[in-house]
Amino acid sequence: MSKVLKEITVISGTYKNAKGEQKNRYTKIGSIIDTKNGDMLKLDVTPLIDGGWNGWAYINDPRPLETPTGKKVEFDDDTMPF
Secondary structure, three states: OOEEEEEEEEEEEEEEOOOOOEEEEEEEEEEEEEEOOEEEEEEOOOOOOOOOOOOOOEEEOOOOEEOOOOOEEOOOHHHOOO
16 A cells, blocks of 8 residues: 655745744645555646746655544554455
Protein backbone atom coordinates (compact mmCIF):
# COMPACT_ATOMS: atom_id res chain seq x y z
CA MET A 1 0.00 0.00 0.00
CA SER A 2 1.14 3.54 -0.65
CA LYS A 3 1.84 6.00 2.14
CA VAL A 4 2.16 9.79 2.08
CA LEU A 5 5.70 10.65 3.15
CA LYS A 6 5.66 14.43 2.65
CA GLU A 7 3.30 17.24 1.62
CA ILE A 8 4.26 19.77 -1.04
CA THR A 9 3.16 23.35 -0.29
CA VAL A 10 3.67 26.79 -1.81
CA ILE A 11 3.20 30.33 -0.51
CA SER A 12 -0.05 31.38 -2.14
CA GLY A 13 -0.54 34.80 -0.59
CA THR A 14 -0.48 36.74 2.67
CA TYR A 15 -2.89 37.71 5.42
CA LYS A 16 -2.86 39.72 8.65
CA ASN A 17 -3.39 37.93 11.95
CA ALA A 18 -5.31 39.31 14.95
CA LYS A 19 -2.19 41.24 16.05
CA GLY A 20 -1.94 42.93 12.63
CA GLU A 21 1.19 40.98 11.65
CA GLN A 22 1.50 39.95 8.01
CA LYS A 23 1.80 36.16 7.61
CA ASN A 24 2.21 33.85 4.62
CA ARG A 25 -0.70 31.72 3.43
CA TYR A 26 0.28 28.22 2.28
CA THR A 27 -1.54 25.91 -0.14
CA LYS A 28 -0.91 22.18 -0.44
CA ILE A 29 -0.27 21.33 -4.11
CA GLY A 30 0.71 17.66 -3.82
CA SER A 31 2.44 14.85 -1.97
CA ILE A 32 5.47 12.59 -2.05
CA ILE A 33 4.17 9.04 -1.81
CA ASP A 34 5.97 5.79 -1.00
CA THR A 35 4.92 3.16 -3.58
CA LYS A 36 6.06 -0.35 -4.43
CA ASN A 37 8.18 1.20 -7.21
CA GLY A 38 9.80 3.83 -4.96
CA ASP A 39 9.00 7.40 -3.96
CA MET A 40 6.75 9.33 -6.36
CA LEU A 41 5.61 12.96 -6.58
CA LYS A 42 1.87 13.51 -7.10
CA LEU A 43 0.87 17.09 -7.99
CA ASP A 44 -2.83 17.70 -7.31
CA VAL A 45 -3.00 21.32 -8.50
CA THR A 46 -0.88 23.80 -10.42
CA PRO A 47 -0.42 26.95 -8.35
CA LEU A 48 -1.90 30.06 -9.97
CA ILE A 49 -0.58 32.95 -7.94
CA ASP A 50 -0.75 36.70 -8.59
CA GLY A 51 2.50 37.67 -10.29
CA GLY A 52 3.16 34.02 -11.23
CA TRP A 53 4.59 31.05 -9.40
CA ASN A 54 8.38 31.13 -9.04
CA GLY A 55 8.71 27.32 -9.10
CA TRP A 56 9.73 26.90 -5.45
CA ALA A 57 7.80 24.63 -3.09
CA TYR A 58 8.21 23.43 0.49
CA ILE A 59 8.48 19.75 1.44
CA ASN A 60 6.86 19.20 4.85
CA ASP A 61 5.85 16.28 7.04
CA PRO A 62 2.18 15.46 6.48
CA ARG A 63 -0.26 17.14 8.84
CA PRO A 64 -2.84 14.92 10.55
CA LEU A 65 -6.38 15.20 9.18
CA GLU A 66 -8.97 17.00 11.31
CA THR A 67 -12.56 15.91 11.72
CA PRO A 68 -15.48 18.40 11.87
CA THR A 69 -15.23 18.14 15.68
CA GLY A 70 -11.63 19.35 15.53
CA LYS A 71 -10.18 16.01 16.61
CA LYS A 72 -7.10 14.92 14.67
CA VAL A 73 -7.12 11.51 13.02
CA GLU A 74 -4.43 9.58 11.20
CA PHE A 75 -5.00 6.79 8.72
CA ASP A 76 -2.80 3.78 8.23
CA ASP A 77 -3.38 1.97 4.94
CA ASP A 78 -2.53 -1.37 6.57
CA THR A 79 -5.48 -1.12 8.99
CA MET A 80 -8.12 -0.15 6.40
CA PRO A 81 -10.73 -2.90 6.03
CA PHE A 82 -11.03 -2.40 2.25
